[in-house]
Amino acid sequence: MKLCRMFASYFEKAMTYAKSTIFETQLQEVAKFAKVLSHPARLAILQHLAKCCTCKSGDIADELPLSRTTVSQHLQELKNLGLVKYEVKGVTVCYEVDTKVLLAYKQMMDTFFDIGLHELTCGCKK
Numbered sequence: 001m002k003l004c005r006m007f008a009s010y011f012e013k014a015m016t017y018a019k020s021t022i023f024e025t026q027l028q029e030v031a032k033f034a035k036v037l038s039h040p041a042r043l044a045i046l047q048h049l050a051k052c053c054t055c056k057s058g059d060i061a062d063e064l065p066l067s068r069t070t071v072s073q074h075l076q077e078l079k080n081l082g083l084v085k086y087e088v089k090g091v092t093v094c095y096e097v098d099t100k101v102l103l104a105y106k107q108m109m110d111t112f113f114d115i116g117l118h119e120l121t122c123g124c125k126k
Contacts, residue, residue, distance in 0.1 A: 030112050033105050036081045041066055042074045046097060049084065054096040 021028075037043060044064050049055055057075060061068040075095060078084040082101040087094050 026108065026112070029108060032081065033109065036077050036083070039074065039077075041070065042078055045071065045074055045078065046083065049095060049097045054094045056092055056094055060095070 023031075041064070045060055048060055048063055052059075057071050058068060060066075060075075061071045064071070066074075075084060075086075079086065082098055083105070084095050085098045086096075
């Protein structure tokens, strides 16, 4: 019983402290963005929305080899990050890429890679 309480106490402490918080905010944002984009289905959904401008989730499921449930789950991840916005029209939900958010993330990634490229070309690495 004492061992169980010790384990629970350790587990509680471990769960309240996330290692990602020790990194600067910009790196945390880059990581969140990369994690959301790391699934090819989400990339395909973004590409489809970029071509169509606005689209219903059922139309996305019809266009891509994904079920409606799967499309909804991936759209939720994209919405959570702010990459996709939506509008409810009666019983239909229309989705579109939030270009302002996408451009902000693009700028963030450009900055991230510019810093990395500078490190590679500054003569520090041989």
